[in-house]
Amino acid sequence: MALKNNNVFDCSIIDMSKINATTGNITVLENGVNVPFDVKRVYYLYDVPSGEERGGHAHYELEQYIVAASGSFDVILDDGVNQRRISLNRPNLALHIVPGLWRELDSFSSGSITLVLASEIYDEQDYIRNYTEYLKLKIKK
Numbered sequence: 369m370a371l372k373n374n375n376v377f378d379c380s381i382i383d384m385s386k387i388n389a390t391t392g393n394i395t396v397l398e399n400g401v402n403v404p405f406d407v408k409r410v411y412y413l414y415d416v417p418s419g420e421e422r423g424g425h426a427h428y429e430l431e432q433y434i435v436a437a438s439g440s441f442d443v444i445l446d447d448g449v450n451q452r453r454i455s456l457n458r459p460n461l462a463l464h465i466v467p468g469l470w471r472e473l474d475s476f477s478s479g480s481i482t483l484v485l486a487s488e489i490y491d492e493q494d495y496i497r498n499y500t501e502y503l504k505l506k507i508k509k
């Protein structure tokens with residue numbers, strides 16, 4: 369399978385805006401409205417121990433939105449040439465990660481919740497979990 373030729377600058381932070389009131393805020397995510405892919409799966413990370421790292425993989429096809437639904441953490445994007453470290457700390461901001469990029473997550477605050485909206489169902493065949501292999505596939509492009 370070919371790895372998509374995207375780079376870290378193809379990823380962007382989307383301000384999803386919020387419906388706010390003195391009683392609290394609501395942020396809405398809708399397929400085709402403020403999410404540019406059809407959401408097939410939603411999952412969330414929580415109870416991540418202090419100092420832990422997650423991610424450490426790339427996807428062939430899957431794209432995703434990552435939201436700090438609570439607390440904060442950093443996402444490190446890597447396309448084999450460039451790296452970007454992006455801090456997420458507001459529930460109305462989503463990081464859109466396009467396919468073909470290596471990502472790691474770290475600096476999780478206590479009690480943080482990482483909400484992920486994914487364009488595909490879970491499929492281990494879509495993952496590249498070895499960074500050396502990722503670089504080889506990326507350089508072939």
Ligand code: TYD
Nearest residue numbers: 409410411413421422423424425489490491
């Ligand atoms: P993994 O992708 O390694 O997590 P992260 O990228 O957040 O560090 O997934 C951890 C485990 O959970 C692994 O055994 C695969 C499994 N898993 C599923 O079964 N379904 C899913 O939708 C996800 C995201 C993970």
